[in-house]
Amino acid sequence: MARLTDTITVGEFSLKNRIFMAPLTRCRAGDGDVPVPINVEYYRQRASAGLIVTEATNISQMSCAFEHAPGIYSDAQVAGWKPVADAVHANDGRIFVQLWHCGRVGSSAILGGQDPIGPSAVNDDLGALQVYGLMANGVYAQIAATPSRAMTVDEIKSTIEEYRMGAANAINAGFDGVELHAANGYLIHQFLSPTMNIRDDSYGGSVENRGRFLRDILEALSGVIPMSRVGVRISPFAAYNNTRDPDPVETYSYVCRMLDEMGVVYTHIADTNAWPAEPDMDEILAIVRPNYSGIVIGNAGMTPQQAEQRVGSGDLDAVAFGRMFISNPDLPERIAQQGPYNDLRYVGFYGGTADGYTDYPFLDE
Numbered sequence: 001m002a003r004l005t006d007t008i009t010v011g012e013f014s015l016k017n018r019i020f021m022a023p024l025t026r027c028r029a030g031d032g033d034v035p036v037p038i039n040v041e042y043y044r045q046r047a048s049a050g051l052i053v054t055e056a057t058n059i060s061q062m063s064c065a066f067e068h069a070p071g072i073y074s075d076a077q078v079a080g081w082k083p084v085a086d087a088v089h090a091n092d093g094r095i096f097v098q099l100w101h102c103g104r105v106g107s108s109a110i111l112g113g114q115d116p117i118g119p120s121a122v123n124d125d126l127g128a129l130q131v132y133g134l135m136a137n138g139v140y141a142q143i144a145a146t147p148s149r150a151m152t153v154d155e156i157k158s159t160i161e162e163y164r165m166g167a168a169n170a171i172n173a174g175f176d177g178v179e180l181h182a183a184n185g186y187l188i189h190q191f192l193s194p195t196m197n198i199r200d201d202s203y204g205g206s207v208e209n210r211g212r213f214l215r216d217i218l219e220a221l222s223g224v225i226p227m228s229r230v231g232v233r234i235s236p237f238a239a240y241n242n243t244r245d246p247d248p249v250e251t252y253s254y255v256c257r258m259l260d261e262m263g264v265v266y267t268h269i270a271d272t273n274a275w276p277a278e279p280d281m282d283e284i285l286a287i288v289r290p291n292y293s294g295i296v297i298g299n300a301g302m303t304p305q306q307a308e309q310r311v312g313s314g315d316l317d318a319v320a321f322g323r324m325f326i327s328n329p330d331l332p333e334r335i336a337q338q339g340p341y342n343d344l345r346y347v348g349f350y351g352g353t354a355d356g357y358t359d360y361p362f363l364d365e
């Protein structure tokens with residue numbers, strides 16, 4: 001029976017445990033959305049994770065829904081990420097960067113006056129969209145989303161190219177791989193959803209057409225990075241950012257078969273409704289496992305004991321922890337010795353300083 005502390009092979013990497021760090025937006029990049037030394041320190045502290053998936057990282061300026069989230073589209077950003085990857089490797093860790101485009105989740109206030117772009121101009125729910133900005137008084141706060149417009153086919157193609165460049169830049173920055181963020185109501189998820197995507201061209205309508213954007217991105221990525229270094233995060237039932245899907249079984253059975261055929265190294269299940277304690281993990285596993293034969297990572301709302309059971313039973317190959325990794329930089333060691341765990345402080349989730357970011361104590365402190 002596998003345990004969380006066991007090693008696991010993911011593509012070409014032998015990872016030291018199955019306790020992964022979930023992607024966590026923390027909004028502390030510097031000017032030009034370039035990673036800065038405090039970001040290096042934060043990831044260095046957490047290098048004992050079997051795998052770190054970085055915070056969601058913008059592939060273009062048009063992606064941004066959280067000001068001061070980092071990017072991976074400029075040379076300065078690539079240079080800023082290098083010391084992060086180096087620090088994790090120097091501590092015997094592995095790190096994938098999560099590639100992000102927020103699509104319709106955005107605001108012209110932080111997009112240089114431009115309208116957010118998405119598969120279709122669905123704008124009946126702007127109040128449900130999570131967009132954050134840094135106020136003039138230094139407070140980091142939720143701001144109003146503004147209406148999006150539908151992408152042209154040329155814009156779809158150029159956005160696919162931005163994902164490809166993001167992956168190429170990830171390799172140059174020294175990352176071990178990339179995770180496509182196809183969850184939580186962002187651009188790829190929007191294309192998959194028949195309520196967010198009401199296009200009548202080859203990118204909308206049937207499940208094959210709604211899946212085409214993801215397929216095209218994976219095909220573009222395969223030109224710059226082997227699929228053994230590409231994972232995909234999905235959240236079939238997520239209510240986050242109001243991305244409705246009346247038939248997640250149909251959509252995600254198709255998506256998982258696609259990921260399997262294309263040889264994507266892992267599928268990362270974000271059981272997003274489990275954050276507020278309404279888990280869908282069993283229903284999601286019933287879709288993923290029969291259709292996908294690669295590594296399955298599970299996340300959300302799990303205690304270490306629950307995670308141990310999921311890995312022990314073979315439901316999941318590894319578990320990603322989010323909030324527990326915010327408050328416990330040495331989470332694998334704490335799990336190995338069954339605690340104790342630091343309490344999570346809600347200060348500084350998004351934006352700010354070392355407070356709530358790099359100041360959580362290690363066991364021996």
Ligand SMILES: Cc1cc2nc3c(=O)[nH]c(=O)nc-3n(C[C@H](O)[C@H](O)[C@H](O)COP(=O)(O)O)c2cc1C
Pocket residue numbers: 022023024025026054055056098181183184233270271272275299300301302320321322323324349350
């Ligand atoms: C502060 C914060 C930032 C997050 N940022 C991201 C992100 O960048 N990308 C992503 O896919 N999920 C993100 N999530 C979701 C987490 O990856 C994870 O799904 C969530 O925290 C639930 O897992 P947990 O119960 O282990 O914390 C974020 C969650 C939190 C609390």
